[in-house]
Amino acid sequence: MADPASYRPAPGSVPAQPGVYRFRDPEGRVLYVGKAKSLRARLANYFQDERGLSPRIRQMVYTASRVEWVVVGSEVEALTLEYSWIKEFEPRFNVVFRDNKSYPYLAISLSEEFPRVWITREKHRPGTRYFGPYTKVWAIRETLDNILTAFPMRSCTKGQFNQAQRAGRPCLFGYIGKCTAPCVGRIGPEQHRETALQIIDFLEGDTSGIIRERKKEMMDAAGAEEFERAARLRDEVSALETAGERNVVVFDENLDADIFGLEADELEASVQVFFVRGGRIRGQRGWVTEQVGGMANGEIVAELLLQVYGAQDYDAVDPARAESKAIDDRKHTRTDAIPSQIWLPELPSDVSQIENWLRQRRGDRPVHLKVPQRGNKAQLSQTVHENAVQALQRHKLARASDLTVRSQALEELREGLELDRAPLRIECYDISHTQGHQQVGSMVVFEDGLSKKADYRHFIVRGPEGNGVPDDTAAMDEVLRRRLSRLVQGAAGDDAGGAEDEPAEDQLEGSGQVSGAPRRFAYRPDLLVVDGGLPQVNAAQRVVDELDADVRVIGLAKRLEEVWVPGDVFPVIFPRTSPALRLLQQLRDESHRFAITFHRKKRGQAMTRSVLDQIAGLGPAKQKALLKHFGSVSKIRAASIDDLMEAPGIGPALAATISQALHTPKE
Structure with a gap:
């Protein structure tokens, strides 16, 4: 064992x-x-x-x-x-789901005078709409309960309906509001059928519009202090959101497809395949391949299809042997046979040739290559891609956690860069912005070949005038000056004063600590890595020389993965499979991720700001009241002081301030 x-x-x-x-x-x-x-x-x-x-x-x-x-x-x-x-x-240690039953469906009988909604495992019958399948009875019962909360309609059998008609008294659902009780004449056939059609529209259409409408009714009821009605609408919204949750793993149609997910960097590519047969995921396969540098995703996909479907174990030439029957009694193509559809993250350039080749391999039956764009298929493709991303991350983490590989990478860096010792602490910097706006920088730290997230830093690039800098080289200059000046001054003794150089927005990843935390820049790096070629490296070296920081600087150029050293005409070339190059790439990718994450946060904050934020005395509550009263900032700007005073909470002094602020021309 x-x-x-x-x-x-x-x-x-x-x-x-x-x-x-x-x-x-x-x-x-x-x-x-x-x-x-x-x-x-x-x-x-x-x-x-x-x-x-x-x-x-x-x-x-x-x-x-x-x-x-x-x-x-x-x-x-x-x-x-x-x-x-x-x-x-059929795992031996699982004790659930072994009932060998078919999937349950939600059915609506439109062929009856008063349509009925119920749960069934029976075969599909004419005049009845089926939704599903669902995976467990309790799940589908919960869905039905949520639907009846929002759309009350008949769910009883014909015998129960006839008995209620004879007695002149509805069942329990009629009393608790989950049925409109057509059995006792509370509602007519046309109105009841309209409710059934609304349920069908909800189950097969976009649910956001219905939910948005109910939320608006709920807010209006709350504003009118009709709290019981608002609470009922709140429950209906919650029920609709639960019932409308999409399930992209199971397809209703008899679908056969192989779904590929791909995540690649300069050296490796992670591939995941989900085998969908008969509308169900029957299997999954994944692997990581090396030496894909310089190849576009379309080229990788073309090579992938040739290698996967050219293998001898794909026995789809004989159509008679290509069918299989699963334990759920749904006939489907075997997972080791070529299906009729192949979903890809990107189409190769020679689509028609590959489809013709796959057609021959499949016994002269068509094969279609597709890139899902919307709906459940696109969601499932995104799920497969997410698994490819996770697999590549696990692969890199397993490789990085190997002590032997880490030691080899550091030793190769020492030899290739002619360092006095292996660089135990490496810092990497990157800049991120959108056309010069919201410029930010990042610093990530690796110690002994492993990331040390507690030492990660963000930088907000301000520039001499506080409005940023003209290019990435100037931004890198500012970031390095702020970091190396602390190092030169003696970071261990001056950490408490670091806050004025780095604003409170610059935070450590994961820890929630703000700038000025102890041990801010306490350790001297053995190596500084910047993202870029010789111009970026020389600019960084000028900062090091001016501050007399005594730190070695290199740059990693992304296009050819060249390592540039200041003052050298030619770059240092590490082998493509070198552990040293992989370590530098991991540093560069991590600093880029860290920078762009912070940039997106800053950009999102800037996009949500309003001109109203700059008006003194106008807080969020009064801004909301103004926007609700007038509808837009442009209408607020066009309003007079008397009109502004009609909004809740706006007095004469504040109305004058608002009018003056909105009509003062900007510099």
């Missing part, structure tokens, strides 16, 4: 997102399938003290040799995928 500690994933490598996980034995057989709202929290439970595990789970974790997971978009999707995989793999 395997020790669970031998295959326990690093906590940082497991995403804190909804997903489905599988434990496998040394032969690759699936032992257990489970779902989680947070994969990180759920998987941690399996590797606790064995005395806290049930006997069944304890036996499972000691029998397994590895655990793998797939990220999905919501808990509903996780539930659906868990159901499909338990049906598909």
Whole structure:
């Protein structure tokens, strides 16, 4: 039996997102399938003290040799995928979902005089609309309960309906407001059918309009102090939001498709494939390939299709052998056969040639390459892409956590850059902006080859006049001066005074600490890395020389992954598979991510600001009252002082201030 500690994933490598996980034995057989709202929290439970595990789970974790997971978009999707995989793999340690039943549907009988809504597993009949399938009876019952809260209509059987007609008394649902009681004549056939059609529109259309309308009615009722009606509308909104939650893992149509997700950097590409057969995800496969530098995504996709579908195990030439039947009784193409549709993140340049080749491989049956653009298919494609991103991150983290590889990378940097010692502390800088606006910089720190997020820093680029700087080189100059000046002055002794150089907006990632925290720039870096070529490196070196900081500077040019050293005419070229180059790339990518995240935050804050924010004495509540009263800033600007005073909370003095501020020309 395997020790669970031998295959326990690093906590940082497991995403804190909804997903489905599988434990496998040394032969690759699936032992257990489970779902989680947070994969990180759920998987941690399996590797606790064995005395806290049930006997069944304890036996499972000691029998397994590895655990793998797939990220999905919501808990509903996780539930659906868990159901499909338990049906598909029949894991020995799962004790649920083994009823071997078909999927339940929500049905609406439009062929009756008074349409009825109910839950069924029966085959589809004419005159009835079916929605689903749903993965568990309790889930579909909850959906039906939510729908009846917002759209009361008949859900009883024909016998119950006839009995209520004879008795002249409705059932319980008629009394609690979940049925309009057509059995006793409270509503006519036309009105009742209209309610049924509204439910159909809600289930198959865009739910946002209906929900938005109910929310507006709720706010109006609350404003009119009709609190009971507002509470009822609030419950209806909540019910509609729950009922309208999309499930992109299960498709109603008999769909056969392979869905590819791709995430690539300069050296590697992560590929994920979901095999959808008969409208269900029947399998999943993923791998990371190397040496893709310089290739566009379309080129990578073309190579991928040729390698995947050119393999001998794709036996789709014989159509008679290409069909299979799953445990849910839905006929579908086998997962090792070429399907009729292949969804890709990007189409290759030679689409027609590849489709013709796949057609021949599939036994002269058509194969269509598509890029989903909208709806559930696009959402599922995004889910597959998210899994490719997670897989590449796990691959990089596993490689970075290897002590031997890290040591080799640092030693290669020492030799290639002719350093006195291996650079144990490396800082990397990047600049982000939108056409010169909201300029920000980032500093990320790696110590001993691993990221040290507690030392990450943000910088707001101000420039001499406080309005930013003209280009990235000037922005990098300012960022490095602010960082290296602290280093030269003696960061350990001056940390308490660092706040005036870095505003409170510059924060540490994850920790929530603000600028001026202890040990701000306490350690001298062995190496500074800037994103760019020789001009950026020389500009950074000028700052180092002027401040006499005694720090080595290099630059990493993205196009050819060249390492530039100040003053050298030719760059240092590391092999494409070099651990040193991978470490520098990881630094560069992390600094870019950190910078662009902060830039987007600043840009979002700037976009939400209003000219009203600059008026003294006009707080958020009064701004809201003004906008509600007039409708827009332009109408407020056109209003007179007397008109402004008609808005709630606006007195004569504040109205005069507002009018003067909005009519004063800007410099």
